[in-house]
Amino acid sequence: MEYESSTAKRKLPGAGAYDAQRLHGLIKDARAARLVAAKRQFREFALTRNKRPMIAKVGELKRFKAVAEAEAQRVGRQGGRYRAIWSSNVKADYCFTPIVGRNVEASALYYIKASPGKGLGMFATRDIRKGTRILSEKPFFTLSNRPRISESDPYAPNDISKAFDRLPASEQRKFMGLHCPKRPGCSLGVSIYEANCFEMGSGTCICLDASRINHSCVPNAHYSWNSSIQRQTLHAVKDISKDEEITISYCSAIRTLEERKRDLEPYVFTCSCPACQTDTDIGIRSQIRRQQMLDLDQEIADYQNDPPAAREEYGQCDERSAILRLVKLIDKEGLVYEKALAYHDAAACALKRGLRKKALKYASKELEVDLCCVGEDSPCFDETITFFRKIKYFGGEEALD
Template sequence: MVYIDSLKGVQTVSAWPLWTQPAPPPPVHPPFKIRECGDKGLGMFALRRIPRGDVIVSQRPLLFSHPCLHVHADQTVSAFYESALAGLSSDTQSAFNSLRNAQLETEDVSRIRGIVLTNALGTQLPPPHDPTANYNAVFTSLCRANHDCSPNAHYSFSAETFTGRLTALRAIQAGEEITIGYTDIEFPRAQRRQVLATKFNFDCGCETCCLPPKKASESDTRRAAIAAFLIRLNELNADIAEEAEPLFPEGATLARASELLRWAEGERLVEAAYKLTMTAVGLALKEHNMSEAIRLTLRAINYLRAEEGNDSPHFAWFAREAGLSPEQMATKLDSSDEEMMGPNLNA
């Protein structure tokens, strides 16, 4: 692993105590294999059924870099990457070089830089660094996950253990491709496709992008409404204290949040469904509808474990409060009445 920014950056990162700690162990029997899948190149496919919330893969980055490199005036960004990579072990170099480069090679974008641009996922640094600053990380198998506009896996990065991982957002069936979202999947089709074409150089042919015109237009209307609501929610709550009451968009009601939640579930937008469920809990409390608040809280816990994983400390806390182990809680949530717990979002 190498950190590319400046000499000072390399020194800071080399001194991190976490390098003396082993990385969290990945699943003992990886539940996926990487294989060719047509025009997309390689992809990740489930070897067996992967339950919601299970960790699919967990690994430290192969390469980690600041998105704005401080290079000398007489050096290009591409040359900087070349010299940094040359300092790595030959195994790491060949793992890096085997990754896909979907960028057109130009004077500015060498093959190595193209690999970073094609594969980079967002990471943050551990304290005392700014937790909101985003860095680029490139991983070996984790970067083989292709994009889908209704993905079944969630990428997250732990700054504390410096590990990236994928968890199953819903149960993934054996043979199914494991996918993540490269862009804001709540946006309508044209906007998503434009970002994917410009940034990643491909035309998305996922199921949602290939819907017939009437269904595509319904999907766009629903996604645009979900996106507008979530953007406003983010804006309102960006600067409020953690313990403060959340603020809701103007005119938001439990009925409206529940409608958007149903749409998000219909669109298989699990991450949006989680945020909308949390918002609906807040609105149910505001409207003194306690039975709905409890029903929605259970639904939110089910979504939380999908994103944070079945080993999430938050999920373990909820399970403990219910007098259950996390495994018992997960089984109960999965087997409970769908209306109560939210659909399993299986095909």
């Protein structure tokens, strides 16, 4: 399932042996390039981070602020406290809000701003209906043919570093401006890459806006790589209200709380979504349901791999009842995309029993989920259409429906 692979690629454990010094060099170079560019445009202007506030000449501060903000926006600088030096004897310090989402059009369905306790996040500019494509974004940094970077893979950090070297300076700055979790023993580049990368076919990629989407174990949106348009897409899987935060799941939802915690380790945060609460009714029920979902998932796999053994173990003739129970639990958990695989299994199971009409019903439900989560221009949707047609015209005969 595409979901599984995307999950696997988002959790890329760091390689501690990475050359930290080299990356620090790269950052310094990127920073130096930014300052040179700034100076070129505003001859004597420099923009430097400074913790000590300084008093500016009355009247000058406004001008510094405007010039420095414009420059910071141009070079993609994050918000914070900065010192503006307009000439050798006039200096000023000021704060400004983060410059984000610079490629966000006025008509965009989202905006980016601080999300309490999470850094930046993506929010809805208006009410968004379930199934709407919220974003379709070209990656600016890609790593091809590396389905998974493991702790023991000595080439992984080099891949990141080499790909970084090939980027134009402006793209390098974008990369360095992304969120970087503090991970002991893990280099800056690997930390940034792991915390922000998305699955992209057999590789991974970084997108500027999509990388601002925070995680929830009960997300209201689904991201997927659409190879036919070569873009990362994001779809609302529920109705989203204006100003509500848009979230995706960084890990597979059919996992226990402990497993999800492990999957989320590279992102260095503790999820506080309702499903992760250990002291609320909702959280406790969610933990029970997710365990049941995992067990049912295993039961379905057992029926598919070794039907006689599964029949003996679970006492049912096939996986039908397990699938239907799984769908109910997925619904109760407020999850959506996970139903695609369950409906697919249900259709295949009905087909095995010669029930083509039922199989078609489940395949069309799978299509509905795909339409909502990935869109009809996605190859994933095409695959489901092909599956649906195979059932419909199975054996050269059209199913009666």
